[in-house]
Amino acid sequence: MERLQKILAEAGFGSRRKVEELIKKGIVTVNGEVAELGQKADSKKDDIRVLGKAVSINEKVYYLLNKPEGFLCTVKDPYNRAKVIDLVPKEPRVFPVGRLDADTTGALLLTNDGDLSNQLLHPRYHVKKTYLVKVAGKIKPEDYRRLEIGIQLEDGITLPAKANYIKSGRDWTVISLTISEGRKRQVKRMLKALGYPVLTLHRQKFGPLDLGKLQLGQYRSLSKDEVRLLKESARD
Numbered sequence: 489m490e491r492l493q494k495i496l497a498e499a500g501f502g503s504r505r506k507v508e509e510l511i512k513k514g515i516v517t518v519n520g521e522v523a524e525l526g527q528k529a530d531s532k533k534d535d536i537r538v539l540g541k542a543v544s545i546n547e548k549v550y551y552l553l554n555k556p557e558g559f560l561c562t563v564k565d566p567y568n569r570a571k572v573i574d575l576v577p578k579e580p581r582v583f584p585v586g587r588l589d590a591d592t593t594g595a596l597l598l599t600n601d602g603d604l605s606n607q608l609l610h611p612r613y614h615v616k617k618t619y620l621v622k623v624a625g626k627i628k629p630e631d632y633r634r635l636e637i638g639i640q641l642e643d644g645i646t647l648p649a650k651a652n653y654i655k656s657g658r659d660w661t662v663i664s665l666t667i668s669e670g671r672k673r674q675v676k677r678m679l680k681a682l683g684y685p686v687l688t689l690h691r692q693k694f695g696p697l698d699l700g701k702l703q704l705g706q707y708r709s710l711s712k713d714e715v716r717l718l719k720e721s722a723r724d
């Protein structure tokens with residue numbers, strides 16, 4: 489038995505707060521009776537409906553994909569361009585947790601666990617993401633500190649981060665950057681603000697998940713331990 493809020497959030501009806509609203513509105517039924525907030529149900533046995541429509545409960549799947557360049561993190565694309573969901577099994581349907589830009593490569597989680605996805609994306613939990621960033625120019629020593637302390641962007645100052653030199657050439661530098669927010673194009677904007685355009689961007693780690701030997705375009709299912717660690721990272 490699980491709380492109805494959790495079952496509905498996992499089934500993709502929105503955050504736990506949002507599904508509480510659905511229950512309060514009286515549009516959720518369990519075995520024909522209007523559900524109450526806090527009620528528990530068995531998603532395998534009970535007939536759970538929202539506005540009369542049966543809620544489909546799939547087995548939860550979790551994939552880690554090494555996203556190649558050129559693939560979009562959307563579920564639908566009006567121009568029929570290549571999408572990350574084309575690289576993993578079609579059934580049960582999964583969706584990417586957050587977004588990587590089309591030209592960004594690396595670790596991307598895909599799942600049908602809407603509840604966990606909402607939690608991982610919630611700004612409160614500060615799930616860490618590590619990027620390998622190649623920029624144009626030689627990064628000045630003081631700029632590592634600026635990246636770490638916080639960069640003023642249009643949508644506010646960035647949270648403390650970790651920046652480390654990896655290697656450099658005549659007119660480029662590769663660093664690793666660990667951030668704990670997920671704002672749109674955040675890494676590119678942070679480096680641009682310091683005068684270094686990003687040439688390539690690759691996500692090495694997402695929370696506790698590491699790509700390991702996974703090649704670009706390949707995916708694997710998460711182990712039970714990884715799912716547990718992931719759930720822990722999305723908790724207070």
Ligand code: URA
Nearest residue numbers: 588589592673675676
């Ligand atoms: N930051 C970016 O700028 N782009 C990404 O794809 C991910 C993080």
